[in-house]
Amino acid sequence: AALLRKAQQAIDRGVNAEAAWADAIEFFASQLEQLPDPTLRARAADVRDVGGRVLDHLVGRGAAGLRLDEPSVVISRDLAPSQIASLPVARVLAFCTAEGGPTSHTAILAKAWGKPAVVGLGTAVLELRDGTAVLVDGTRGEIVIDPDEQTTREFSQRRGAAERQAATERGAAGDPAITRDHRRVEVVANIGAVEEAAVALQHGAEGIGLLRTEFLYLSRRTAPTEDDHLAAYEAILRVMASRPVIARTMDIGGDKPVPYLDLPKEANPFLGWRAIRISLQRPELFAVQLRALLRASPGHDLRIMFPMIASIDELRAAKAELERARRAVTSAGHPVAARLQVGMMVEVPSAAVLADQFARETDFFSIGT
Template sequence: MKELQGIGASEGIAIGRLGWMESGEDTVEKKGITDVAGELSRLDAAREETIRQLQSIYVDALKKLPEKDSMIFQIHIMMMQDEDFTEAMRQAVRTEKVCAEYAVWEAGRTFSERFAKMDNEYMRGRAQDVVDISRRLIRVLQRKEEKSDFSSAEPRIVAADNLTPSETVQMDKSAVLAFVTRQGSRTAHAAILARTLGIPAVVGLGAGLDALREGAALIVDGSTGRVLVNPDGKTVAVYREKQREEREHRKKLLKLLHAPAVSRAGVRIRVYANIAHPNDVESALENGAEGIGLFRSEFLYMGRDSLPTEEEQFQAYKQVLQKMGKKPVIVRTFDIGADKEVPYLHLPKEANPALGYRAIRICLDRKELFRTQLRALLRASAFGNLQIMFPMIVSPDEVKAAKAVLEDVKSALS
């Protein structure tokens, strides 16, 4: 038996056989060009397509991850739109007269290395994000379809040099027992996603991982960072007992799911769930939610080429309200803008969009969008206990204006 020591990135124990995942890196040749303007145009078009893909991944991620973790892909979109990164790619095409693929590869390598050398652990973890978006952009330029980098007839412990966030979130969870990687850190986005998905993970194993062959028997302990190679029967038995203890502990916690939350001082606390998609309701109810504290409605507007109709919105809200019964559901009107881009709305670019033209300010400026959503919400309110939240309010005047529009829509419906 051999022991490898890495960094425990996601708790849990896995026992199984190793399966190597092919590297997602594509070969890039340094090719010269003569039509600089045409190559820059090709690069810009590929960037737009990459952003559309990332928007789609974000919307899909919302269906299985909390918004805070799905936001990883909004960060990727912002990286793709970063002026310095974009200019580095364009500069390589202009001055070196190289193809767009090589310009992306060169800029991605440069920016990734900058992050990797930073003192802050969190910032070092962003190096892999740069690699992820660069690979995706290169694949778009090369017109290669999205590929699944790991498949197996039976669940395996997946080994890789490193894992990007998109590889992690798009992987079939049923085929994965655990992740082990040569590189990586606890603050890398792939490690964060592994914790959210409940997949044990050990990262930073270094060169020790290279000697492992396909199908090798492993034990992975995501809490301690230990990886045991070809363990003997006694060791396997010890870790199977640890797995059993973990399952028993979870069972005990599950019994408390629907118990009322009461503080030591006897104060009753109601526990609500945050959701970003109607599909999240079942999980909220299974885990004892007494209501929906925040239903983010942006998913209806993102990852598509046109506005959702009133009927589409009505059906989504109705579905959630019916499933929640008499329990309260607080729907936040769309918080679009800043990090939540909707290309077909053609929102203006701002130096600090997080504090600017977004959410309620878009609603009050483009009132027909607001009215459509409010009509859908009011119609759906007949099917449950609906409450409405207005996002990103900065003044009492905005509240008054939003309520005035709501009352106007209500009067028109009655």
């Protein structure tokens, strides 16, 4: 809202819309860059990226994607999310950026893609010409320009050792995690998309410790239907087979706004109308998700968890909604798992203080740190 206001004020003074928008974007991006927190500073790139895409529409030009005609090391001042998304992953050998840090999109995406990356190298790296031979060591955080034969050989040996180590780790991913004093530790994954279930399994996950169902509500214009929910849950459960899957009911609001719900503006939305409070005050929305979860449960170890529980009354009300959904599903002739564990997040002070009371009414806790 503040961004739009600043652009509108400039337009009212006679500045054309394109210039007003560009100036407003740069103003707020510069403010973010002055913040002490590195994660928030890195968000300046997000603001410029979104602003640039809006500007492309204003001036009637198509977004310029990055082209890679052959496998290459990508060198840039910084990379915006939309630029990274346009890259052909198979042709990216590594990333080098003049700016950015460990929380920048370049660093995050490079890790997700398994590509080496060195960020924050300074502007000198931008002087490298296309076709220059470069070695990139993401582990050491260094690059070597025009390496000699010995350096290339040493680098190749280090890369070979790293690849062998990675292969050994992948081969052992499915082994049980046992500490040196012979304690068995369950290792489960935190996922927020259907396709992430298979990735988790490939890396040795013994189940899903947190299925963040918000992905079904975000980046869309209308609320997901029961069939939308069901398709997603069944796909994930099919991949995980008999392994446990803990699905957290919608935790929207706060840092996850949903425009079609008309959430009110609040001074502190993180502790305001969000998560279970929305669910209980919008039971028709809650029921859609609960029914889909119950319909997906037969033959699987599905567990349901409620977020942001602050009082016993909230927990009991959520469980009552679940029971109401169960009756609706069985009345419609759909089977439901005979045993379905119900838990809650412990992420607000009152939940921690009243943990002994909550424990008598839940099957499990998940600690939100």
